[in-house]
Amino acid sequence: MALIRLNRWQHLDVQCLPAKLHLYPDKITQAVADCVADHRADYDAIHVLYADCGTGGLLQAKCQELGVDMIAGPHCYAFFEGNDRFATLAEDEFTAFYLTDFLVRQFDAFVWRPMGLDKHPQLRDMYFGHYTKLVYQAQTNDPQLDEKARQSAARLGLAYERRFTGYGELADFMQKAAN
Structure with a gap:
């Protein structure tokens, strides 16, 4: 939401899912799939702003199945830091x-x-x-x-x-x- 405000992107919408899903990663994939299904007809493209977040690759597989783009990374800490830099630091x-x-x-x-x-x-x-x-x-x-x-x-x-x-x-x- 902050990036939309900062860049004045009026043609992007963000649908936030409950943050508490991070406490239950096994529920993330279905919640994202449901959200995509609910909004697919409303948009030309849908982009998923979740990284893997503990889904064990299930979210990435679902996004591929649904034909939606997903941000790369094992979790938000990695994409905020930069995935390559985070991988190096994680060592x-x-x-x-x-x-x-x-x-x-x-x-x-x-x-x-x-x-x-x-x-x-x-x-x-x-x-x-x-x-x-x-x-x-x-x-x-x-x-x-x-x-x-x-x-x-x-x-x-x-x-x-x-x-x-x-x-x-x-x-x-x-x-x-x-x-």
Whole structure:
């Protein structure tokens, strides 16, 4: 939505699916297929802004079957960072926990509470004991989000790193869709 506003693309629409689908990756493929079916007659082209997001390749296969273009990548962290760069960094950062602007804003709703840390804080070390740092992939420059990301790292007992990624390959993908 931010990229549409920033680029003044009035000929693109975005249909958002519930973000909580990321907590249940087995439901993503069907939700995307249903959305494509619901909107296919309304558009000349449909582009899926989900990466694989834990579907094990099922989403990519479904998008190919449906004849719709899908952004490349195993997850949004990779396409925000840049898929090639993320793959290179992942070799050294397999103990990093990533947050995007959205996840920083929704940390309690998508990390803290679903993992039961609000009621059982002792689980923190079980879940995050092998992580070494929290990497905040900032899409925007927002001091309040930076501080909230820093606090999230502290709550998880992790070192903090902020990287400005902007919208990465999502911006490129949407630019191609806009043309």
